[in-house]
Amino acid sequence: MSKVIKNGTIVTADRTYKADVLIEGGVISKIGQNLSGDESFDATGCYVMPGGIDPHTHLEMPFMGTYSADDFESGTRAALAGGTTMVVDFCLPNPGQSLLDAIKMWDNKSVKAATDYTFHMAITWWGEQVFNEMSQVVDRGINTFKHFMAYKGSLMVDDDEMFSSFQRCSDLGALPLVHAENGDVVAALSQKLLAAGNNGPEAHAYSRPAEVEGEATNRAIMIADMANSPLYVVHVSCEQSHEAIRRARQKGMRVFGEPLIQHLVLDETEYFNKDWDHAARRVMSPPFRNKQHQDSLWAGLQSGSLQVVATDHCAFTTEQKRTGLNDFTKIPNGTGGLEDRLPVLWTRGVVTGRLTMNEFVAVTSTNIAKILNMYPKKGAILEGSDADIIVWDPKRSKTISAGNQQSVIDYNVFEGVEVTGLPRFVFTRGELAITEDKVDAKPGHGEFVAREPFAAVNRALSTWKEITAPRKVERAGIPVSGV
Amino acid sequence: MSKVIKNGTIVTADRTYKADVLIEGGVISKIGQNLSGDESFDATGCYVMPGGIDPHTHLEMPFMGTYSADDFESGTRAALAGGTTMVVDFCLPNPGQSLLDAIKMWDNKSVKAATDYTFHMAITWWGEQVFNEMSQVVDRGINTFKHFMAYKGSLMVDDDEMFSSFQRCSDLGALPLVHAENGDVVAALSQKLLAAGNNGPEAHAYSRPAEVEGEATNRAIMIADMANSPLYVVHVSCEQSHEAIRRARQKGMRVFGEPLIQHLVLDETEYFNKDWDHAARRVMSPPFRNKQHQDSLWAGLQSGSLQVVATDHCAFTTEQKRTGLNDFTKIPNGTGGLEDRLPVLWTRGVVTGRLTMNEFVAVTSTNIAKILNMYPKKGAILEGSDADIIVWDPKRSKTISAGNQQSVIDYNVFEGVEVTGLPRFVFTRGELAITEDKVDAKPGHGEFVAREPFAAVNRALSTWKEITAPRKVERAGIPVSGV
Amino acid sequence: MSKVIKNGTIVTADRTYKADVLIEGGVISKIGQNLSGDESFDATGCYVMPGGIDPHTHLEMPFMGTYSADDFESGTRAALAGGTTMVVDFCLPNPGQSLLDAIKMWDNKSVKAATDYTFHMAITWWGEQVFNEMSQVVDRGINTFKHFMAYKGSLMVDDDEMFSSFQRCSDLGALPLVHAENGDVVAALSQKLLAAGNNGPEAHAYSRPAEVEGEATNRAIMIADMANSPLYVVHVSCEQSHEAIRRARQKGMRVFGEPLIQHLVLDETEYFNKDWDHAARRVMSPPFRNKQHQDSLWAGLQSGSLQVVATDHCAFTTEQKRTGLNDFTKIPNGTGGLEDRLPVLWTRGVVTGRLTMNEFVAVTSTNIAKILNMYPKKGAILEGSDADIIVWDPKRSKTISAGNQQSVIDYNVFEGVEVTGLPRFVFTRGELAITEDKVDAKPGHGEFVAREPFAAVNRALSTWKEITAPRKVERAGIPVSGV
Amino acid sequence: MSKVIKNGTIVTADRTYKADVLIEGGVISKIGQNLSGDESFDATGCYVMPGGIDPHTHLEMPFMGTYSADDFESGTRAALAGGTTMVVDFCLPNPGQSLLDAIKMWDNKSVKAATDYTFHMAITWWGEQVFNEMSQVVDRGINTFKHFMAYKGSLMVDDDEMFSSFQRCSDLGALPLVHAENGDVVAALSQKLLAAGNNGPEAHAYSRPAEVEGEATNRAIMIADMANSPLYVVHVSCEQSHEAIRRARQKGMRVFGEPLIQHLVLDETEYFNKDWDHAARRVMSPPFRNKQHQDSLWAGLQSGSLQVVATDHCAFTTEQKRTGLNDFTKIPNGTGGLEDRLPVLWTRGVVTGRLTMNEFVAVTSTNIAKILNMYPKKGAILEGSDADIIVWDPKRSKTISAGNQQSVIDYNVFEGVEVTGLPRFVFTRGELAITEDKVDAKPGHGEFVAREPFAAVNRALSTWKEITAPRKVERAGIPVSGV
Ligand SMILES: [Zn+2]
Ligand SMILES: [Zn+2]
Ligand SMILES: [Zn+2]
């Protein structure tokens, strides 16, 4: 049964034009004037855009014997409610665990997904087994590998391991990702703060200054450059990290940066709130920064030095947060955002003129689809693309509140934020999931999206690195000289 | 009669995929598998790309009682031979001349064009008449206005005039362009060099150091920012200018930069050639720079801080160049490049891995089509787009030489450069113009392309500037206080 | 009659040590342990430092038919009260006026000076006469020439004139100074603001954004570089200007920058005060900026990219300020600060740990003495140096207030600021002028300080520029070639 | 017996003037006109300058069972011959060895010194013992602690250890130093190069790219900032490292940088020499870089972002170098330079106009004396200062050659370099050691120079860090809220 979206204005990363969209078999079968289908959806006054892709979620993530509260069911439901039609979750092997086993675990969790999804694989330990399995992971359709430079003693890998893994990525045509904070320094500062009686949630921010993030970003970039690899930096929260990325790009290095919607609009004063719960609910890594950092991130989206807006959605309930009541290092790290990313970015970005609508689509959907090498199956309104579509009503508005959200947690870090610009309809592979406030997410509808390695940037970089590789100096007699 | 391009790989700014292309009525009517048409063109082993757009040419430009040697006939013929299917020429009013009269003059010249074309209007003087006519120029489909910060005593406008004109552009939804060199300093240095006996072509380069260009770029950016306008900087030749652009973009300013193919691959040592003719033929403004500047420009294309590769094609014969035999300031400024831009950029950029094929398309065609607000009529391989298409054979190669070029001049600044990657076929609005070495350019085939004002970036910037505009402080009694 | 300062700790730009200081004949005759003299001054618990030098004052400056309120009598009295023992005032020729005549006018005013002083000569117009007289001005002991890039229609000079003047400075071994704001843009913005009804003092700030200052600084630097000259930028108020200076210095250019004490501690919110008088009294150019700019300036002093802290003391009474009641462009530009510079800088700089005591001395005295080529006659505690000495009591404190200041105006922009660190004694060429709150300034005591041209930096730069100057390419037959 | 230096021009970091210098008891007893003494030295036509201080030497350094060839006897003799009157050597404890025991070993070696000397202590391992002994090391007069970020498996310390040690330095008022190269990456690249058959000395350079040094510098700066400590970066060889230092300084961080004379004038092409010995003799870490990096370093000295020129003198004979014939990683790292630093810097810096004479003195002597907190005992021509004096003849010249050098090794990396500007006389604590080519160095004359902790910069920084330290948020009931 075909569907047609009529009378809307299509907005993609590269253009804006009036046309109808016909959906058949889960894909866009035709774009044109005066189309008709079995079922018609009126997009008058609306923008028809590629569904959002959130490249950074942690659904049902294991944590200290429990799990992050939103699983693939509630998480993807929240995503759809906000116009996001695909999530990329992080597959986290335990130390020593086979990467393939970890994928199985994530396969199991993701059966409940109501949107399509794919995985990043985390490199949480290093060894010959990991080295070997990386190839099979790529064969499985996962071409991105995440590295934690923080979380000392658990997820953190050292420079040596990063170099080896990045080199392996380069050989496999894959893309390494980093969580960039200097774990040694974070651990030392945390201990120092606790020792001084600084055990509140604000100390979480104190323990992870912008300089600490900037340093790690800079280091990861150098290691990637030496390993002949492109690099993707997740949750870029500050000017220091952004500066390192810009500096690399100015040299022609292939580095991508992903700010979060939280860092774009929320600031560090949240941690100084007199209400412990309020502050603890905002505990995430990196922490919120100040206005100057926010301006830097916005400018990055405008100029293209940052390419993607994500959420790092990793929701914990207030009860879970209270695990760290007397010790900020025990507060589970993470906030929500899946439902709010698009409306908040539209309101603060497009309505203000900071971003064009096309840039909005680029940073919420198209750019990451290209970076992850799944464009134009995803991230596009093109004939043949998956029918992951938002019909966006720029006039609809609401006040964000935990009271009416899809996420299962009991608060929302954007509580009270007024947004203008919300979905009228959301389609996931052709299925209608959202009609304004009505949510028809179907758990299990979502499918895994396999992605090919050796994206264009990987191939170009490898060529350039080969051409400019150091050359041996040929010498006849060695040594030939006396003094 | 329909044409079909078969068995090729379509390469656009955003993707690479195998498909056939059907051309009907001068436009792309269908893209898909196994298409057929009246006439078939085999693209096996080739890339099917949007035709190049050269946003910076001076064809039959008046100069000291004569004209630049390539006119719209030979210029667009050369363009086609190298895969460029559209040129943007500069309409240059004389001092005091009506802008509309100038358009008429350019209309007359361009009747011979074999490719589509459009104009930038130059603001060579300032007054109420110019202010008023700018609106009519925009109505005529020209939304870009060029400003010369150099050429003191002839084309140069001062800061005051630039501010007024940029502000007018902002109000009209147009985009100001600048030739950025400090004309006062160039003039003073030129006089100093001549006075010291430095009258050779190398002194042309000495009179226009990179710092002088960087300064002007920086100044134009500030003026545009104050006038609430985006800005496009033509022929960015050096790190200083590029740095100013990057610095602006890092603040969210909407600034675009255009390096030339000449500056990307030729360097200042050309001016030190013992052969006066060799050096004089390379005289253009800005002059060629050194390798560090070249690296900066390439990185700009890679990172997106520079968006467009142009030629500033303004060809003078050796005889014309010799006007300046005893005085470098009298050597007509300009070089050719229309035929060579794509093959040289492909060879030095794509073959080396500095650019992906998609980036190649972006910087030679798609980006400028977007910036000039004529995308996707131009710069795209999409259904409905004009059938300006290159079938690019990455295996074909040649050595560039004046002996076999289309340009009417008697030399080529790329003489001896070997290129790999050349057109197999070139179509201009559906007409076959090039079949390998065979040139079938049809003078008069080209049409003027009118462009709408108020591109997305203009609108976004105006919104942001309005929101952040200074606000009056309301005061009750003025003044209210004693000490 | 000799004087001895006993039991103090000498603090100079390069060291801190305990010693007594003997003063004879207006100079320091001996530094050592256990010295004795006819009169003894106890410096127990105090720092013995070179008297402050304020390189930027406008005393009794002509303005719209009136004069700035503090003349050389009250101005130098205020200076002494705050520990400043020398001022450098700007000699401002009228358009067309002989530079030598202007010096005579300033000679007449300065007879009342209670401290030593010298002049900068302003280049307010250009012509052969000015060119010629510059040489005589240098012979007269004035080796610094000021250029206004703002104040369009009155003091402003254009790029051409700056280039000529800077080149002349280079030849004479002199140092050009600039007031760096783009006068064309300031004028245009002012008109636009007035036209929009923005006539209050806050519009003064709106009319002179940081970008406008940064641009002019950048331009002056380029022109100086092209003219083979060092450069000194007065009243650097913002990151943009500081960035341009840093960027130049990173290339080895010889550029100095002078922030004002006002810009280091006061911010733009002063202009939003509901009291018109409050805001108008703060009107100066450049205007106060925000905290980020302040941080930039402090870091410049710490890192050495900025070298000197001045005041631009140019005091106007409230009554004079009210000239601009209905038009902010008519508010006389200028604030006081001569008495406050040292205590405020000590309190906000040394007490907080931003600056060492040695850096304090460097930026208030020694650096400018070196830059102006009058070290170690001034700016030093060395045997043979002029006995311009402060005995600084780090424990003394007060609250700054117009009620107890030396300046004749009726307010103080630092009103209410608490300072810790004040003079116990101040000596000017050996004469005691200040004993805590007791002021014994002697009008007429001050002498003109003549300064030699060709400071070390000038000579080094000229050598380097000569070595790296462009060289003519020698060619045999011109031209030698055909195609 | 007193000595007097007559008719010379004294050149110090802050001024240039004509005066005689009287030496008594090893110190400067008087500076003035027409002085007389028992013995007179004619300085007509010469500059009288503070003796050079080389803050970075490795004399008789243990290495793979042997020692660097120049010991304190030949090393300090070479120093004197070139005008250097003090060296700072690195005391290197073995893993697990007591720092105090290491000092004893260095005490034993240094008894042969002909110049005064002091030590930096290296932190080559970490533990409670090291933590505790650092305090005793400071009491012993050593206030600088070196950290190797390279030499994985031997000297290298990790981020955690650096943070702990830097924090300890901050508490003790000491200054941490770093050798900044990422040891993990250097090791990995070395293995990769060797595996690919790249075993020649040029591969040494390939294994340590500028990016690898820049990264480590950036990291050390962040760690110092977090540990509230200033930082000194030894052998800054490249723009990347220099850029990190500038970036830190622009934020007010207290970071110092030391380029080597080798990196200022020699470049990477040395490693491409077809003569293995030639290349191997230049093997040092970091390796020589290209001209752009050299320009960056010179500009750093000009602008003050780099403060000190050193040598890292660590001389190995050709025979010793040949240990690495088949494996570049086995070539002992190090070159000479002690005798050549001043003449080469004068020739390439002062004669060309890149540096003033005062800057020459600053970067060869005065700045490091201040940084190491031993000014003005060292680094000054002041009454009371040690009589470490050079009488510098700007007309004397020679061609540098191993044939006539003091160093015991059989080659010189500056072989063939012509220098103009050499010592006429050199005095070490009042003893004449050099008379043009005549060398009278006295082994054992040299004394250890003890240095106090808590230099001015340390104290200021601690104050600022205390004022800006994170503050705990006081909360009443925790938590207070529900949703
Ligand atoms: Zn993370
Ligand atoms: Zn995450
Ligand atoms: Zn031009």
Ligand SMILES: [Zn+2]
């Ligand atoms: Zn042009």
Ligand SMILES: [Zn+2]
């Ligand atoms: Zn001024």
Ligand SMILES: [Zn+2]
């Ligand atoms: Zn002034």
Ligand SMILES: [Zn+2]
């Ligand atoms: Zn080292």
Ligand SMILES: [Zn+2]
């Ligand atoms: Zn060393």
